[in-house]
Every structure is written in C-alpha cells, then in structure tokens.
C-alpha cells in the first residue's frame with residue numbers, strides 16, 4: 001500500500017513534536033503484535049487511517065486524525081510483560097494512553113475521543129463519537145490483524 005504526497009506531508013507536519021519525543025522512542029522497544037513494535041504499529045494505524053479517510057471521501061480533520069492515531073496506544077509499557085500492567089490490558093489501556101497523552105500534550109476533543117474509544121466495542125461505554133474516531137477504530141483493527149498474520153512483512157513501503 002502506498003501513501004500519496006499529500007498524506008505524507010500531513011503526517012510529517014502533524015507528528016512534529018509528537019513522534020520525535022522520548023516517549024515515542026520508548027515505544028520502539030515495546031512489542032505490539034508479532035515482531036512489530038508499538039511505534040511501528042501506531043505509524044501503521046496513522047497511515048491506514050489516512051488511506052481510509054481518502055478512499056472513503058470522509059474529509060476528516062487531518063490533524064486530529066493523525067495525532068489521535070499516533071497516540072491511540074500511548075500506554076507506554078510492554079503488554080506482554082505480565083508482571084507489570086498487562087492484566088486486563090485490552091480494557092484498560094485506552095484510558096492509560098489517554099492519561100499519558102493528556103500529561104504530555106494538549107489534546108483536541110476529537111483526539112481524546114479517538115484514544116479512549118479505539119478498542120470499541122470491547123470498551124462498551126467509550127463510543128467513537130466523531131468520524132475521526134470511527135476511522136482510527138477501524139484502521140487499528142485492520143492493522144492488528146495484518147500485523148498478527150504477516151508478522152515481519154511491512155505494511156507500508
């Protein structure tokens with residue numbers, strides 16, 4: 001799959017100051033699915049979200065879409081490490097990610113909704129309430145499935 005130049009420009013612009021932080025560097029050391037790090041996973045979700053937005057002509061707020069997609073798994077631990085935070089990870093990590101992201105960045109209401117609702121319908125009461133949150137919720141599931149099945153194969157480029 002391939003990004004167009006416009007998508008790539010938007011991603012670079014909106015992730016400045018977000019994907020180049022110390023926390024983002026730590027995400028490169030955490031395993032997400034297969035051999036994919038959490039950092040690579042959130043970048044896949046950013047790109048998939050942009051592709052879906054363009055393919056479905058949704059005209060999302062790109063800044064919130066890109067930042068929310070990058071921060072959706074900003075929980076900052078390795079969920080495979082059972083001794084730490086991994087209990088009920090699936091249910092709890094969206095709110096952990098939201099708490100961490102709020103401490104570090106000023107978030108828009110759309111970005112907050114993207115992060116807290118991305119595991120819906122698992123997290124029943126945290127519904128996607130804007131199109132950007134629906135796109136990321138869907139993109140996350142597509143990427144998780146791809147990363148689990150294909151393990152080492154890069155999704156983009």
Ligand SMILES: [Fe+2]
Nearest residue numbers: 072073093118
């Ligand atoms: Fe997640």
Ligand SMILES: [Fe+2]
Nearest residue numbers: 041072073140
């Ligand atoms: Fe995710």
